[in-house]
Amino acid sequence: GEDVEQSLFLSVREGDSSVINCTYTDSSSTYLYWYKQEPGAGLQLLTYIFSNMDMKQDQRLTVLLNKKDKHLSLRIADTQTGDSAIYFCAERRGSARQLTFGSGTQLTVLP
């Protein structure tokens, strides 16, 4: 996933908001995704956004997309210990069906 970049680690206090950032390089990206991976588990699709949108909200999750800067973020409100996991950003380019993933951000929620 060298074309999709994420910071490796993020720590937040329980109850605070978490913001996980992602940058991508392909301007033809049509959809951008956030997946969550808990230890020993598969990838859980959290949400996705179409490239002509700039924001999508789903309960505690808010996705912001800045297409000009090719920047995507995932905000988790009222972060809980159960949110501790690795979060992957992924892009779908043009007409391709496969996804290209970032390296993942390890979110640690401190009590």
Added chain:
Amino acid sequence: DAGVIQSPRHEVTEMGQEVTLRCKPISGHNSLFWYRQTMMRGLELLIYFNNNVPIDDSGMPEDRFSAKMPNASFSTLKIQPSEPRDSAVYFCASSSHSGNTIYFGEGSWLTVV
């Protein structure tokens, strides 16, 4: 819906042995993907099928790896002979015709000793 089903969940095998990983996509989905996850390289696409036909296998590491999709509800990823560097988590994923959402299985955790 049962989701994407993979087997085995865990496998430990000796170097040189053949390994076969299996995947059942979500019913009605017509695209199937095999990804590999390692600490060093993250998530890499190995191959994907559309309507049971391999479309892009450029991510398959070498001839030791092969994948088949004999029908819409079953796919295999085979490694023969296996090597320690093949140790990884192998994920299968599927999507529907529109392709907006791609769902992953729980993965097959392979250790080659």
